[in-house]
Amino acid sequence: MLTNVVFDIGNVLLEYNPRRLLARLCSDTAAQDAVMAALFDSPEWVRSDEGTITQQELLETALARVPQYEDLLRRAFCDWLGDMTPIAGMEELVRQLRERGLRLYLLSNFGVRFYEIGDRLPILNQMQGRIISCDWKLLKPQRAIYELLLRRFQLAPEQTLFIDDRPENVEGAIRVGMRAWPFTGAEDLRARLRREGLLPG
Numbered sequence: 074m075l076t077n078v079v080f081d082i083g084n085v086l087l088e089y090n091p092r093r094l095l096a097r098l099c100s101d102t103a104a105q106d107a108v109m110a111a112l113f114d115s116p117e118w119v120r121s122d123e124g125t126i127t128q129q130e131l132l133e134t135a136l137a138r139v140p141q142y143e144d145l146l147r148r149a150f151c152d153w154l155g156d157m158t159p160i161a162g163m164e165e166l167v168r169q170l171r172e173r174g175l176r177l178y179l180l181s182n183f184g185v186r187f188y189e190i191g192d193r194l195p196i197l198n199q200m201q202g203r204i205i206s207c208d209w210k211l212l213k214p215q216r217a218i219y220e221l222l223l224r225r226f227q228l229a230p231e232q233t234l235f236i237d238d239r240p241e242n243v244e245g246a247i248r249v250g251m252r253a254w255p256f257t258g259a260e261d262l263r264a265r266l267r268r269e270g271l272l273p274g
Contacts, residue, residue: 075252075271077228078170081213081237082181085256086167086196087157091149094156099145108146111138113153121184124207128185154186162259164196169272171199179203180222180235182212202226213237214245223249234269236262 083089091113095105112118112135120126126134132150136143171177177200181187184207191197191205204222211218223230230250237243238256246253256262266272 075232075234075269077176077178077233078271079178079180079222079233079235080167081242081256082179082183082197083157084160084238085236086160086163087194088160089157091153094153095145095149098148098152104142104145107139108142108149111135112146112149119212122182122206123212124185124210154189157190159194159196160259162263166259166263167196167199170266173271175271176201178222178226179205180213180218182206213242216245216249219246219249219251
């Protein structure tokens, strides 16, 4: 029987769409593509989530790649976190799961800027615990980060459901014995939770 539900953050609880942000900041598609590659799709972005590079180092590395787009890059670097807003339907779903007595957790690849939003967004405050990758120098889908979650919060894997938008992260959870589903939208998730008896029909 499932008693725990673990959520990813980006594109599960909160929208994460840096291309949308870049398009809003600048109409030049070449500039958008360059900043996307230099910052959001860079190896340093992954290292930021891993907690092995500072935010200043992340910014400086990206600027060195595309100095001609410094203004756009700096604006995107400052604004991307504020562009993350709750996905429609997920705040209500999370609230209902908590009211049903499920224990809720976060497991996310996220850099230190998580703490700029982690304690002020209601959807994130519904959780009993969280594992944020930068704090542990680990990343999904590494086996160790799932094992850390289970050990730290004393969760039985067979009683724990993990929701993530990336297939490789879903597969990583399955490999340690957790139930895991890909996130394809709040209504689809709600329907699956009803079939499991975790939400009323």
